[in-house]
Structures are given as structure tokens and as C-alpha cells.
Amino acid sequence: MSHGVAHAGALELCIDELHRLLPGRVSTAMAVRMHHGTDVSFHAPHPPDAVVFPHGTDEVSGVAACCARHGVPMIPFGTGTSCEGHIAALHGGVCIDLSEMREILRVGVEDLDVTVQAGVTRKQLNEHLRDTGLFFPIDPGADASLGGMTVTRASGTNAVRYGTMRENVLGLTVVLADGRVIRTGGRARKSAAGYDLTRLFVGSEGTLGIVTEVTLRLYGIPExxxxxxxxxxxxxxxxxxxxxxxxxxxxxxxxxxxxxxxxxxxxxxxxxxxxxxxxxxxxxxxxxxxxxxxxxxxxxxxxxxxxxxxxxxxxxxxxxxxxxxxxxxxxAALALRPGAKGWPTDVCVPISRLAECIAGTRRDIDEAGLLAPILGHVGDGNFHLCYILDPDDPDEMARVRSVNARMIARALAMGGTCTGEHGIGYGKLDELRAEHGDAVDVMAAIKRALDPRALMNPGKVVGRLS
Amino acid sequence: MSHGVAHAGALELCIDELHRLLPGRVSTAMAVRMHHGTDVSFHAPHPPDAVVFPHGTDEVSGVAACCARHGVPMIPFGTGTSCEGHIAALHGGVCIDLSEMREILRVGVEDLDVTVQAGVTRKQLNEHLRDTGLFFPIDPGADASLGGMTVTRASGTNAVRYGTMRENVLGLTVVLADGRVIRTGGRARKSAAGYDLTRLFVGSEGTLGIVTEVTLRLYGIPExxxxxxxxxxxxxxxxxxxxxxxxxxxxxxxxxxxxxxxxxxxxxxxxxxxxxxxxxxxxxxxxxxxxxxxxxxxxxxxxxxxxxxxxxxxxxxxxxxxxxxxxxxxxAALALRPGAKGWPTDVCVPISRLAECIAGTRRDIDEAGLLAPILGHVGDGNFHLCYILDPDDPDEMARVRSVNARMIARALAMGGTCTGEHGIGYGKLDELRAEHGDAVDVMAAIKRALDPRALMNPGKVVGRLS
Structure with a gap:
């Protein structure tokens, strides 16, 4: 069997078994599959073969063990609001939709922390916290799930003051590729105990394991x-x-x-x-x-x-x-050109280079005759472009690709990164290599160690391992 | 060849080659070896077979490639101020002393960052920064090297406000087990580009690679x-x-x-x-x-x-x-009992449990008739005990071990960690397992992926892999 693609027979057996495991919570309906293979960007949809709706870590563990036994890829899904094809089932497989895992498990008012299931969204959490005087600051544009925000290392408008998910996740429960369950981090504010697995899973985009529970820092609502x-x-x-x-x-x-x-x-x-x-x-x-x-x-x-x-x-x-x-x-940007698609992208540079980076990008957009507003979290040195485009116009797409490549090259030359908060998915594989060079081989070695059969969201971050 | 132990012949060949690589900067003198096998704690010294003094990343890479070819363990060394036997050459090998790598490579006043060689100490850095109006806040007790502080995930008195090395390292240059050189992170304040290798090497205690350069956040000296x-x-x-x-x-x-x-x-x-x-x-x-x-x-x-x-x-x-x-x-604590040794240890708990944890620990110390001041970074929920003891008195050592085991069990039961800032070394291997359970197997899998022959500081953090 080649890595990350199930035999048709194995897939059928796997889905049968999943029906027994989660009766009534497995769907193979085309509409459901399409919805789960489509993100908010212009990336083409890649529907999974089936979608399951577990209610807890144990059920996710059971699903993962089942997929592992049959060699079937698994793609975790939060709210589908990622931008770089993170949720595309490039090699088929089972989408694990965590949106029914919406329990807030524990609020630690005295310790300014909270533990939630991965499907809890940021707005749901803040609604729940309202009477405690506490809040959770990280706010990507969408009302994303906290599990999804964890594995894309999300940030948002408050990051300039409160940091990103990197700084605000204290601990995780993770289901590994073979169904084993581990807990990382803890509730102490700092620890020197072993490798920082929490930060390794933050931003791993479902390629190393499935995050099912998240412990987060909270903050007092300011006076x-x-x-x-x-x-x-x-x-x-x-x-x-x-x-x-x-x-x-x-x-x-x-x-x-x-x-x-x-x-x-x-x-x-x-x-x-x-x-x-x-x-x-x-x-x-x-x-x-x-x-x-x-x-x-x-x-x-x-x-x-x-x-x-x-x-x-x-x-x-x-x-x-x-x-x-x-x-x-x-x-709002999409509404500027009805019927068009959006290609959102972002880069982040050291603050001293931000003016030059934005000015050069604006010039390129104008010279190429594209429609693309610039906006962003400039306090972090991070900004977004949203190309409003017709993906069926090859000339326009070529101009977009050229402007985009120049923007990323410019950001990297300034010591910046090819993405401040959207992540790699399968949309920025080459850009990751351009930024990190041989360090990507180390990422791939870690991927192989944790997911030797390349079943966890295959084709993302480190690409398709052979 | 068994993992992590060189054949005598291989060791000899390796040291010969190192002499050619770094003429005049390889020592096998017993005094030098003993100094490099001894930390500040009561742990017994374990001298390496040789000590080398490289001056840059390329030289460290050459040393690592040489050790790798001959199957010789390598132990990086900063200032020797770690507390859990981190630098002990448990299986012999070559100590790579980075203390002559003391160059401050770049100060980014406009971006509030700096890049230093690993041997630069925190006091040296702040002395250098004095005229810029900037400072670096992390201050473990000793004037430790910034490379050593990185790989022990150090903190100190300012962590309550400024975070630990986890929050303040932006990027690293790392020499891998086979001599390859990678760069992790970057100068952007945030990034969603790939796995967070920076945070993986922060706190890895030299077991995954040798940190040779560190990019750090800086802060303005307050008004x-x-x-x-x-x-x-x-x-x-x-x-x-x-x-x-x-x-x-x-x-x-x-x-x-x-x-x-x-x-x-x-x-x-x-x-x-x-x-x-x-x-x-x-x-x-x-x-x-x-x-x-x-x-x-x-x-x-x-x-x-x-x-x-x-x-x-x-x-x-x-x-x-x-x-x-x-x-x-x-x-000061050591001076309370001239001739005694110190066993410094630390735990960290959620802030709401700190009073109970400290009171229980104080009671245990007093009931056991031990001499052990309590002090610490209480804002982080972190405190230290320093047992002032006679390691040759088996009865006293048994009482110390018992009090210590109770303290760590108490901290873990409260959702805390077995070490807030000292790390694991080989002194807290069992405690790491008690805290993280099966997650330690994931740490070991990562260790094997990056260092398949177990040559990087063997016996530490994840123990001796077979």
C-alpha cells in the first residue's frame, strides 16, 4: 500500500466499522463530504470519503485506531475556515469533524485558565466566560474552533498585546496516529519538564495528531x-x-x-x-x-x-x-466583485521593514492591475492581502501568482516569514521550503516518527512523504 | 556498537581527528575533564573523555560530524551551572564547550531583537546593550550562557512579567547529530510556517542538537x-x-x-x-x-x-x-552548613494551589529535621527548595529523598510540574514519566528521529534509549 491512500476494500471495511463505532454519526452523503472538503479560499474542494462526528476523546481515539488498522487517511475538521487547503482530503479518507465536541470542561477562575473540547468556538467560550470577568483574547476573523485555532497557530487582532495561540495554549489532549491518547503541558505557568510537545502540536495542522482538548490562558477584562x-x-x-x-x-x-x-x-x-x-x-x-x-x-x-x-x-x-x-x-472585500473568489494570504516581517514591504506590495498590485486590499495586524509586522480574482481567468491568475511570489520573496529577504497566521496547508509547501530550507527535513523526520504511515492529514505542511 | 558508547579505538581516532580540526583547542587533561563533568549540585561528577573549544557554528558542525563518524557521544557545555546532571558524561564522549563563542552577532535596536553566539552570557549581553536603552530580562541565578539558558528553558526572577526562554527565543542555529546545520524560527514576531522547531529545541538539554546561535527578544529599559x-x-x-x-x-x-x-x-x-x-x-x-x-x-x-x-x-x-x-x-544557603553539599530542586503549580503546596513542603522539611530553605518565583507558582545535606550520610539522604518525592507528588497532584526551570537532566527521569506518562514515549520517538544513534547528550531527558 502506498502511504496515505487506502485500498478501496480497506476503505469500505473501515467505514463499516465506523458505523458500528458511532451509529448515526457517520456520513457519506455527497453534500456533507463536499462541505467538509471546502475551505473559505479559492482552493479546489477535495471531499473526504466519509465524515464522522465524535463526541469525546475516547471516540476520536476509536476512530483513529480504526483508520490506522485499515490504512485510511484522517483529516480533523473544526469550522472549515482555514485558508490554505488545510482540510482538503487530497488522498481521500475520513474527515473527523470535532464540531459536536463543544463542552467547556473546566473554568479556573482563580488560575485564569480554562479547559475546553476542541470544537468549542472562541465566541462560545467568551459568551460562557461573561460572568466571570475573564476573557480569551485570540480572535482570527472567523468564529473558529479552539482546536482549529490551536493547530493553525492562529492569532488575530489582539496578538500584539496578548500573543498568539503559541503563547496562550497551556496544555493539550492529543490522539496519536495509532489511537493512543497523550496529554501535553499542564496547568503550571511554566515548566522545564521535557520536550515542549504542546508547542509542537500547536501549528501542526492535524499532521501529527488530533487535538481533542485544549487548556488555555485567560485574562481579566480590563478596567x-x-x-x-x-x-x-x-x-x-x-x-x-x-x-x-x-x-x-x-x-x-x-x-x-x-x-x-x-x-x-x-x-x-x-x-x-x-x-x-x-x-x-x-x-x-x-x-x-x-x-x-x-x-x-x-x-x-x-x-x-x-x-x-x-x-x-x-x-x-x-x-x-x-x-x-x-x-x-x-x-467586504469579496463583495467588491460579485461572483469572484478570494485568495487570502499573509506575510510577517520584522517591524523595521514593514513600511518597505507594504509599499512594495502595493506597487506590485497596482502595476499588475489586480484588485487586492491590504489589511492587517501591523503591530506584529503582519499583513494580509486578499486577491479578489476569477480563478478561471488564466492571465489574471498568472499575475496574482507573480505578485504573490514577489511578496513572499520580499518578506523572506527581510528576515520575515511566508505566513504570520494562515499556515501552510498544501498552499504554501514551496514557500515553507524557501523559508526554512533543510529544517523542513527535520520537520519531515518528526512527522515520520509520529505518523510513520502518513495517515494524519497527508500532503500538508511537509507535503506527501514517500 | 551499543548506542551512545564509543569503542576505545573509535574514541582515540575521534580525538586524533579533533586535534587536527581544532589545533590547540582540544584537552584531555584530567582537571579540564573533571571541571566539565561537574555541575553545581550534589550529583557525582562524570568527566568526558575530551573537551573541545570551537569558535563558531562551522567548527561545531565539524566536531559533530567527526563524533558521529566515530560513534562518540557529544555533550554541549555552557557555564556548567545546571542543576540536574545535564552536563554529566554518563557514557563518556566529547564535551563541546561553547564558552569561547562569545560574539554578539547583531543588535536590532529598531526591532528589539539580538542574535548572539551560544556562549554569550546574560550579563555580557546586558553590559553590551547598556547604551541602547534595551535589556534582556531572563535571569537564572547564575551568569549562565544564553545557549545553556535556551536548552534548559531557563527563567528567573523576571519571568512573571517577561516570560521564560520559551517566550523570548525567536530563532536558533542548531547543529544536528550528523553535523548538518539548520536555522529555526526567524525575526518575525509570529509565524504559522511549519512545526515550531524553535520551541522543540528550547528545553531539549542538548539531546536533539547543539544550539550555536540564538536570536532573542529585547525590551526597553522601563521609564x-x-x-x-x-x-x-x-x-x-x-x-x-x-x-x-x-x-x-x-x-x-x-x-x-x-x-x-x-x-x-x-x-x-x-x-x-x-x-x-x-x-x-x-x-x-x-x-x-x-x-x-x-x-x-x-x-x-x-x-x-x-x-x-x-x-x-x-x-x-x-x-x-x-x-x-x-x-x-x-x-548563602550553602554557607549555612560549611562543608555540606546542596541539592537544589524546584516545582511549579497553578497559583491557586501554591499556598497549600508550600505549607505542606515546609511541614515535611521540619518533621524530617532537614535544613532546606524555601525560596522562589512565587508569581509563577514556582518555588525552590535547597536541601543542604551531607551526601555521605545515608540516613539524611533517605529523608531528603522522601521529602522530595512527597513534594513532587504533591505538585503533580495539583496539576503542576516536577520542575519549573531546572529541567530533567538525569536527575528527574522518573519524575518526568510520572508527570507526562505516555507522552514521554512521543518525546523518545522524536529523540530517535533526530538522533538515531543516541549520541547527543545520552541518558538525559528521555533516558538511555535502547
Missing amino acids: AISAAVCPFPTLAGAVDTAIAVIQAQIPVARMELLDELQMRATNLYSRLDHPVLPTLFFEFHGSEAAVAEQVAAVQAIAADNGETDFRWASKPEERTRLWQARHDAWW | AISAAVCPFPTLAGAVDTAIAVIQAQIPVARMELLDELQMRATNLYSRLDHPVLPTLFFEFHGSEAAVAEQVAAVQAIAADNGETDFRWASKPEERTRLWQARHDAWW
């Missing part, structure tokens, strides 16, 4: 929160402001760039009336005094860079509307 | 710094204060506990005159206003817990004296 929208006459003015804020180490909670095109899209889609100019969205967290101090420092920097008007959103409902609009930026 | 010493009538009062400060999320920069016995030792050794009472040492960082806010909040909590007297150390030289005394706690 004071203040948000503002700040337009600039030039893109450079906005980016230079962001850079100066970071270099001055002002602990802003959020600092998001939306370029002119994205502001036009967002005004239209979210029915707002902001000036159509390159804009920074800010949020400040802290005590009243700390927030006042941060605001004064940021306003002084923005004024130096030509800002025209700080508009405050002080009421909670105004803030919610503002950040909802930011989170809907992707849908 | 205001204030330090205080605060004695309490009871140990519980001090610990409860620490817990409440963390639960209130006051961003103290340092919060260190020294129990009554440690205060007696520290007063004697560092010629101070603090009350001989359980005491917290604090440091506050921030703007003037932020520090004032933090101080007021902490004082209110301390007063609730019976503190008797906040003594301020505002001048830089007073603060230096205070923290030097804290860093010398280990030597």
Missing part, C-alpha cells in the same frame, strides 16, 4: 477599554505610525491597518461612513490612567504622521460594531 | 523602576499576598519569596540586616504613573496579609545589591 479609528492621508503615514508605536513599546491591545481599498469595501459592506483613506483601528486596555497614557502617546505619534481625525468609539456597542466590521473585512 | 522588600509575620501571609497580586493581574516585574531560613542565610552571606521573617522582594516596571498604581495596589494587598514594613530600594545601587543578594541565595 478601561477605549477604541479609535484614525485615518491618514497616506498609506506610509499609517504604517509609520504603527511602527513608531511598537518601537515606543506602547502596549496597545489592537492596532489594525485597513488600506484605502479595504476602507471603501468595509464602508459599503458594514454600512459605515469612515473617510476612504488608509486607516488604523486602535484599541487600548488597562486602568483608566494607563489607557489615558497610551492614548496620549499614540495621538502624538499619529499627529507626527499626518493623521487627520481620531474618531472615538467609547460605548461597548460602538466598539462591537467597529470590530465586527474589521472581522468582516474578508467578506 | 521607572522601583524595588521593595516586604517582611510578613507568617509564611502564609507572604504566599497569600503573592497569589492575590497574580489573581489581581498586577503586572509586577519581580515577586520573589524568601522564607525565614533563607532570610537568615541571605542576611549573613550578603551582609544585610532585613528582619528574619518570610519576605517578598518586589520590583515594579513601567511609566511613573503605572509604577505608582502597581505599588499602591500591592501595598493594599500586603497590608491585608499582615505585612509589617515596606522597605524601598529606589537607588540603582540599592536595587543591584538587593537582587545580587537574591541571586546569591544558593551560595
Whole structure:
């Protein structure tokens, strides 16, 4: 048997066995399979052969052991909101949909931590926490599952202050390729006990094991929160402001760039009336005094860079509307060209190179005559492009590929990374090699050690191992 | 050939070759070998067969390739200040002393980062940074090398505010078991590109590869710094204060506990005159206003817990004296019983269980009639015991082992870890298994994948693989 592809007979036996294991929770209906093989990007769908809906770690372990016995690939699935084909069943197999594992297992108010099943979404968690005075800050655009956010090493608008999933996952329960269950990390805030398996599984995109439970850090809801929208006459003015804020180490909670095109899209889609100019969205967290101090420092920097008007959103409902609009930026961009598909991508560079990286990218887009708003988590040195394109137009696709390749090469030449938060999936395999060189061989060696038959989400991160 | 032990003939050939590779920088003198086989703890020395002093990554790569060809174990060495036998040449072999790799390769003032060779020590780095307004916060007791701090996942007094090496290493250059060189991570503040090899090598104790260069985050020296010493009538009062400060999320920069016995030792050794009472040492960082806010909040909590007297150390030289005394706690404790050896150990628990864990440990020590001050980084839920003992007294050693086993079992039962910052070495192999169970098998699988002949610091972390 070649790695990662099941014989037809083995697949049939496997699915039969899964029906006995999870009666009523196995589907081979084409609509269900298609849904589970399709992500939010332009990547072509790759439906799995079957979809199962386990309710706990033991059931996931049973499913994995069954797939392993029959040599059938397994693809874990959260909410399907990844961007680089992470969930595509490239070699068929069983999709393990964790969305019915939505139990919040334990809230540790005294220790500022929580343990959840992998299918709990970030909004569900924060809803649940509301009365405790605590919150979980990491917020990718979608209402993603916390398991999915863990294995894509997600971040979002708050990462500039609170870090990414890398910093906020304390421990995991993981089902291995043969069905064994391990626990990594723990509830202590630090540990020097052995290899950091937690961080190894964070960002592993389902290729090393299936994360079924996650222990996360929580934070107290700040005493004071203040948000503002700040337009600039030039893109450079906005980016230079962001850079100066970071270099001055002002602990802003959020600092998001939306370029002119994205502001036009967002005004239209979210029915707002902001000036159509390159804009920074800010949020400040802290005590009243700390927030006042941060605001004064940021306003002084923005004024130096030509800002025209700080508009405050002080009421909670105004803030919610503002950040909802930011989170809907992707849908707003898509609405600019009805019927088109989106190709979202991101890079991240050292903060000192951000202005140059964004300016070069903007120039390339314009010269290629493409429609592609720039937006992003500029405090991290991270920004997104969303190419709004017609995948059936080969000329347009060629121009997109060329601009994209130049952007990634530029970011890597600056000491940056080919993806700040979207991950590799199968969309950025070559870019991973360009960034990490021989270190990818070490990743592949680890993959082989943990999944010798290449059954765990095959074809992703390290590609298809032979 | 059995794993991890070279034939005598192979060893001779290997050392001959190393002499040609690094002329004048290979020693087989017994004094040099003994020094390199001895750590600061009570663990028996295990001298290597030879010690080499490379000056760069290429030379380390050459040494590793040579050792690999001859099947000779290699043990990387920084400053020899680890506590769990990390540097012991349990199976002989070549000690690779990185202390002559002391070059600071690049300071990125605009990006708040730095790249150093592995032998640069933390004090050397901060001395070098002095005129930039930046500093590197992680400070284990010793003036350890940054390579050694990386591979033991070190922390120290500032971790409560700035995190540990886990959070502060951005990227690494690593020489693998066969001499190949890889680079992990990068200079971007976040990345979703592939497995997190950086975090895998952080804390790997030289068992997966040899770290030769480290890229680290830096921080701006705060506008205001204030330090205080605060004695309490009871140990519980001090610990409860620490817990409440963390639960209130006051961003103290340092919060260190020294129990009554440690205060007696520290007063004697560092010629101070603090009350001989359980005491917290604090440091506050921030703007003037932020520090004032933090101080007021902490004082209110301390007063609730019976503190008797906040003594301020505002001048830089007073603060230096205070923290030097804290860093010398280990030597102060040893001086309590001239001629004795020290067995330093540490555990870390969720903050809500810290009071119970410390009280139970103190009771056990007293009931067993042992001499063992408690001190630690209580803001992290982490504390140290230092047993001051006579390793030649079997009865005393049995009592120490019993108290220690109870402390670790207690910490694990509370969801904690068997070591917050000292690591596993070969001193805590059983404790690692008790804490992580089958996950240790996954660690061993990774070890085999990266070091199939078990030549990299054999016998540590995952034990001696067969």
C-alpha cells in the first residue's frame, strides 16, 4: 500500500466499522463530504470519503485506531475556515469533524485558565466566560474552533498585546496516529519538564495528531477599554505610525491597518461612513490612567504622521460594531466583485521593514492591475492581502501568482516569514521550503516518527512523504 | 556498537581527528575533564573523555560530524551551572564547550531583537546593550550562557512579567547529530510556517542538537523602576499576598519569596540586616504613573496579609545589591552548613494551589529535621527548595529523598510540574514519566528521529534509549 491512500476494500471495511463505532454519526452523503472538503479560499474542494462526528476523546481515539488498522487517511475538521487547503482530503479518507465536541470542561477562575473540547468556538467560550470577568483574547476573523485555532497557530487582532495561540495554549489532549491518547503541558505557568510537545502540536495542522482538548490562558477584562479609528492621508503615514508605536513599546491591545481599498469595501459592506483613506483601528486596555497614557502617546505619534481625525468609539456597542466590521473585512472585500473568489494570504516581517514591504506590495498590485486590499495586524509586522480574482481567468491568475511570489520573496529577504497566521496547508509547501530550507527535513523526520504511515492529514505542511 | 558508547579505538581516532580540526583547542587533561563533568549540585561528577573549544557554528558542525563518524557521544557545555546532571558524561564522549563563542552577532535596536553566539552570557549581553536603552530580562541565578539558558528553558526572577526562554527565543542555529546545520524560527514576531522547531529545541538539554546561535527578544529599559522588600509575620501571609497580586493581574516585574531560613542565610552571606521573617522582594516596571498604581495596589494587598514594613530600594545601587543578594541565595544557603553539599530542586503549580503546596513542603522539611530553605518565583507558582545535606550520610539522604518525592507528588497532584526551570537532566527521569506518562514515549520517538544513534547528550531527558 502506498502511504496515505487506502485500498478501496480497506476503505469500505473501515467505514463499516465506523458505523458500528458511532451509529448515526457517520456520513457519506455527497453534500456533507463536499462541505467538509471546502475551505473559505479559492482552493479546489477535495471531499473526504466519509465524515464522522465524535463526541469525546475516547471516540476520536476509536476512530483513529480504526483508520490506522485499515490504512485510511484522517483529516480533523473544526469550522472549515482555514485558508490554505488545510482540510482538503487530497488522498481521500475520513474527515473527523470535532464540531459536536463543544463542552467547556473546566473554568479556573482563580488560575485564569480554562479547559475546553476542541470544537468549542472562541465566541462560545467568551459568551460562557461573561460572568466571570475573564476573557480569551485570540480572535482570527472567523468564529473558529479552539482546536482549529490551536493547530493553525492562529492569532488575530489582539496578538500584539496578548500573543498568539503559541503563547496562550497551556496544555493539550492529543490522539496519536495509532489511537493512543497523550496529554501535553499542564496547568503550571511554566515548566522545564521535557520536550515542549504542546508547542509542537500547536501549528501542526492535524499532521501529527488530533487535538481533542485544549487548556488555555485567560485574562481579566480590563478596567478601561477605549477604541479609535484614525485615518491618514497616506498609506506610509499609517504604517509609520504603527511602527513608531511598537518601537515606543506602547502596549496597545489592537492596532489594525485597513488600506484605502479595504476602507471603501468595509464602508459599503458594514454600512459605515469612515473617510476612504488608509486607516488604523486602535484599541487600548488597562486602568483608566494607563489607557489615558497610551492614548496620549499614540495621538502624538499619529499627529507626527499626518493623521487627520481620531474618531472615538467609547460605548461597548460602538466598539462591537467597529470590530465586527474589521472581522468582516474578508467578506467586504469579496463583495467588491460579485461572483469572484478570494485568495487570502499573509506575510510577517520584522517591524523595521514593514513600511518597505507594504509599499512594495502595493506597487506590485497596482502595476499588475489586480484588485487586492491590504489589511492587517501591523503591530506584529503582519499583513494580509486578499486577491479578489476569477480563478478561471488564466492571465489574471498568472499575475496574482507573480505578485504573490514577489511578496513572499520580499518578506523572506527581510528576515520575515511566508505566513504570520494562515499556515501552510498544501498552499504554501514551496514557500515553507524557501523559508526554512533543510529544517523542513527535520520537520519531515518528526512527522515520520509520529505518523510513520502518513495517515494524519497527508500532503500538508511537509507535503506527501514517500 | 551499543548506542551512545564509543569503542576505545573509535574514541582515540575521534580525538586524533579533533586535534587536527581544532589545533590547540582540544584537552584531555584530567582537571579540564573533571571541571566539565561537574555541575553545581550534589550529583557525582562524570568527566568526558575530551573537551573541545570551537569558535563558531562551522567548527561545531565539524566536531559533530567527526563524533558521529566515530560513534562518540557529544555533550554541549555552557557555564556548567545546571542543576540536574545535564552536563554529566554518563557514557563518556566529547564535551563541546561553547564558552569561547562569545560574539554578539547583531543588535536590532529598531526591532528589539539580538542574535548572539551560544556562549554569550546574560550579563555580557546586558553590559553590551547598556547604551541602547534595551535589556534582556531572563535571569537564572547564575551568569549562565544564553545557549545553556535556551536548552534548559531557563527563567528567573523576571519571568512573571517577561516570560521564560520559551517566550523570548525567536530563532536558533542548531547543529544536528550528523553535523548538518539548520536555522529555526526567524525575526518575525509570529509565524504559522511549519512545526515550531524553535520551541522543540528550547528545553531539549542538548539531546536533539547543539544550539550555536540564538536570536532573542529585547525590551526597553522601563521609564521607572522601583524595588521593595516586604517582611510578613507568617509564611502564609507572604504566599497569600503573592497569589492575590497574580489573581489581581498586577503586572509586577519581580515577586520573589524568601522564607525565614533563607532570610537568615541571605542576611549573613550578603551582609544585610532585613528582619528574619518570610519576605517578598518586589520590583515594579513601567511609566511613573503605572509604577505608582502597581505599588499602591500591592501595598493594599500586603497590608491585608499582615505585612509589617515596606522597605524601598529606589537607588540603582540599592536595587543591584538587593537582587545580587537574591541571586546569591544558593551560595548563602550553602554557607549555612560549611562543608555540606546542596541539592537544589524546584516545582511549579497553578497559583491557586501554591499556598497549600508550600505549607505542606515546609511541614515535611521540619518533621524530617532537614535544613532546606524555601525560596522562589512565587508569581509563577514556582518555588525552590535547597536541601543542604551531607551526601555521605545515608540516613539524611533517605529523608531528603522522601521529602522530595512527597513534594513532587504533591505538585503533580495539583496539576503542576516536577520542575519549573531546572529541567530533567538525569536527575528527574522518573519524575518526568510520572508527570507526562505516555507522552514521554512521543518525546523518545522524536529523540530517535533526530538522533538515531543516541549520541547527543545520552541518558538525559528521555533516558538511555535502547
